[in-house]
Amino acid sequence: DAGITQSPRYKITETGRQVTLMCHQTWSHSYMFWYRQDLGHGLRLIYYSAAADITDKGEVPDGYVVSRSKTENFPLTLESATRSQTSVYFCASSESIFLVGTGGMLNNQPQHFGDGTRLSIL
């Protein structure tokens, strides 16, 4: 089925370990996003990507690395996991949007979300 899938759904790891969360979409959407969901904060943007090999920081990028070698995949890596990165992570994709020069994002296309990855760091 077409859609957006995240893996793993659940992950437990230890402080200092590297962990990669995977995101795959079959719509050929240009834009992909990573959000984290925390109590009291709602959804916050970590990184986004406008196309293959084009990525940019969101609101909370520190401690995360992304890559986008293929349009359909957008992995998120925590290079050295910390307890503060315990969260639920959502990947999303959308069709083309416009970016303003000031770094703002104007998005008139709906975002399609994966089912999320619940990550616990001990």
Place this chain on the structure above:
Amino acid sequence: ILNVEQSPQSLHVQEGDSTNFTCSFPSSNFYALHWYRWETAKSPEALFVMTLNGDEKKKGRISATLNTKEGYSYLYIKGSQPEDSATYLCAYIPTFGRGTSLIVHP
């Protein structure tokens, strides 16, 4: 970081009640305002993307209006049903509000 506020934070209604909640967002340089429905243990699902001042969109019993000049949008649910229970998010991408949690009691 843009300021997107939603109210109320939570709402309990009885089946059959109509209800509404508010999203406020920056009114300058407006482009689009999104509404999402987020059921527990699922992922957010797009309801509406609103772009024009005065826009009104409808999906079944759910509708939304937009006022870009004053920077607010209302989401209305007519005749709430228990299956409407969810968190309703608005977003001025890339910023999401914290949502309104709606619980509809049978």
